[in-house]
Amino acid sequence: MQRLGIGQLILLVVLIVILIVTAVWAVSVWNATGDAVMGTHGWIALGLGTFFSLLIGCGLMALMFFSSRSGHDDVADPFRKPGPPSE
Incomplete structure (x- = not known):
């Protein structure tokens, strides 16, 4: 190491x-905002916001994973060394 x-x-x-x-x-x-009360609508908004943020994050990560596995990203890689010409 x-x-x-x-x-x-x-x-x-x-x-x-x-x-x-x-x-x-x-x-x-x-601790300064400990006395603030969040109503039912606030909890619903917090829950939905968390759920949809996780859903979008997981969906984008899945798309990135499947895109890299399918080879679509190979053409856009500027650092890739040129290989033998394909026939």
Whole structure:
């Protein structure tokens, strides 16, 4: 296994600090809005939004998977080395 360089170590520390600051901010916002009440329509909207977001995300991932397996993406790959000519 390769050791981390100084640049990679600095990047890792910066990303961990950003993650910690984001988590602290999220907890503080969550606690500050603890008295807000969400009605039935809000819960329905949250549920439908979550469901359709997952549905679209899974559908796009499935399309990407099947597209890469069928070979349609091979023509659009600019980094592909040219192979022997097909007959």
